Amino acid sequence: MSDRGRGTKSELGVGEVARRSGVAVSTLHFYESKGLIRSWRSAGNQRRYARDVLRRIGIIRVAQRAGVPLTKIRESLDTLPDGRTPDREDWARLSACWRDDLDRRIGELVGLRDRLEGCIGCGCLSMKCCPLYNADDKAGEQGVGACYLEPR
Amino acid sequence: MSDRGRGTKSELGVGEVARRSGVAVSTLHFYESKGLIRSWRSAGNQRRYARDVLRRIGIIRVAQRAGVPLTKIRESLDTLPDGRTPDREDWARLSACWRDDLDRRIGELVGLRDRLEGCIGCGCLSMKCCPLYNADDKAGEQGVGACYLEPR
DNA sequence: TATTGACCTCAAGTTTGCTTGAGGTTTTAC
């Protein structure tokens, strides 16, 4: 009998990793092709993973949900010596960095929401000063438009 | 002499709309192909826009920044009678709806950030209880993994 | 008038993050 699902093995097959991590097998292949995770092969050419690949995948998903693109995640993971899965300090560093990103994006959205609020209340839709968009001639003269909500 | 840039015309060419709205000409073509904006043609088959297209584009960009996909934006704009550019009440309704979305997404990101915070502090990277990911056998038994950060 | 710049259409390409499918091998289960 196989010990699939018993968690006693020190190496995992792709199906088991998929099941435990919640990502599809095809996604694991894809991550591997992008250098985000690693595996070695069994005698029959099947992928084998160390258990800590689950941690790595967890980290990848967390970062993704925080809006970090895969290339950046890969870069971050690549900064770790010998490509190991992050220990506590590494994790603190990585997540702090991603959190800055997250903070920035939250800030942007909150700012946007507030301006949205303001404009709902003020009914300035047709005004020249509307902070949500600018359809007046000033914008034309400046050669820019709708710039208030799209700074930078 | 043309009156380009003077803002005296009641109809606008595609280049002028691009310049004033800050979006590329190709994007305007694209929006039109998706039914987000409209134009009529000059004798020489060139696009002509009513001035309020700038408002519409502003609204589109605002909604996009709030994370609303173009298809949804189109649907919202399509709910307006005769496809007019929203007046104050319409605007309030649309933006309130989009803001709900925005609120939800902000909430998600904030929750994620908080959990990230917690995990930086607790150093639980290797623990079975880590709320950021779950690489232990319980997850294996449950047939799910890394589920704490990916509810639903 | 002639030249440039703005505009036209339509098809195809780009990026990100995967999924699907075809065709074939390996492992497991009975």
Added chain:
DNA sequence: GTAAAACCTCAAGCAAACTTGAGGTCAATA
């Protein structure tokens, strides 16, 4: 021993939101 389930590779497809390019027309200006 054999069938089914799991795995393999590689190519192509998908969705969103655009951009780029080719080949050709229109319009403003010197």
